[in-house]
Amino acid sequence: MVGKFERRKDTVQELTESAATHVGKIATIIAGAVRDVTREIGDWVSDGIEMREAAKKAREDEGEGETVD
Incomplete structure (x- = not known):
């Protein structure tokens, strides 16, 4: 039989692992979004x-066709 302390420890451990997984996925999403936005801004500037x-x-081509008096 599992004691009360061990059940709580297991619950905290599962919650911590779950949080770490979700935070990692969110960080990956944000990093990808930053990369994509940076690429789009660079393309726009180009x-x-x-x-x-x-x-x-x-303008230079138009100037070549004119005669200078």
Whole structure:
């Protein structure tokens, strides 16, 4: 027969193990979300840089066709 103390110890142990498992899964979810958000922000900044460079190139190309008096 299991005593009262041992039952409580087993309950605390199970709860602690369960909490550790869930906290680990939550941390993995958060880390993945941070990674994905960082990647999206980087892609967005890259798109902005590419658009700025394309606009600069277009302005330079327009200037080449003009004659200077």
